[in-house]
């Protein structure tokens with residue numbers, strides 16, 4: 340669970356890394372689920388960065404009826420979000436991010452609220468939980484953030500490659516103003532980040548994949564006022580704390 344100091348860090352910096360939130364055993368179950376998931380196989384597409392490299396992404400708005408759905412409804416995640424946001428949340432969407440070894444492209448600097456504002460959310464009250472499935476470091480394209488940039492408010496965004504990125508002139512000036520930080524993570528670490536935090540990630544220049552599962556949540560006080568947004572604004576039915584490891588035991592016994 341999230342500690343009180345981590346809540347303060349989150350509000351000051353716009354992100355906090357909860358180390359070891361999931362065990363390696365749980366991550367192994369998640370990796371098998373990612374590899375075997377029909378949903379992931381059927382919904383994966385490629386996003387191209389400004390240099391023409393591509394990264395794979397698979398995204399859905401409902402709660403999957405499998406191990407990935409257990410992760411999206413896991414009490415360690417959902418209760419942490421409630422504590423960080425100070426209110427109850429609902430599932431917005433979940434996604435698998437895959438940067439293949441040597442191939443995976445960059446994600447350009449952006450704020451998630453640069454997208455989600457256009458889904459009708461009145462306030463920047465959405466938070467993402469990024470679960471590292473592989474060791475993530477500079478070489479294989481871990482997340483980079485501009486510390487404290489969530490205090491800037493929402494910036495204008497435009498097209499960068501096939502992605503949506505923050506307006507470049509303003510971004511260059513902000514990069515002189517705020518420190519950039521690489522967020523290296525081990526499998527099972529969870530990075531919680533605010534929807535106005537400027538973030539990006541570099542290409543995968545290593546021989547290792549960089550896989551992550553990202554679950555995004557919206558506050559109940561922030562249901563879209565234009566359109567219907569993502570997910571359904573209903574309370575999350577949390578799974579049991581040991582549900583992820585139990586899922587493999589159940590599968591093995593069948």
Ligand SMILES: O=C(O)CCC(=O)C(=O)O
Nearest residue numbers: 436446451482540551553
């Ligand atoms: O997976 C990554 O490196 C980037 C993720 C990201 O930018 C996002 O989820 O908004």
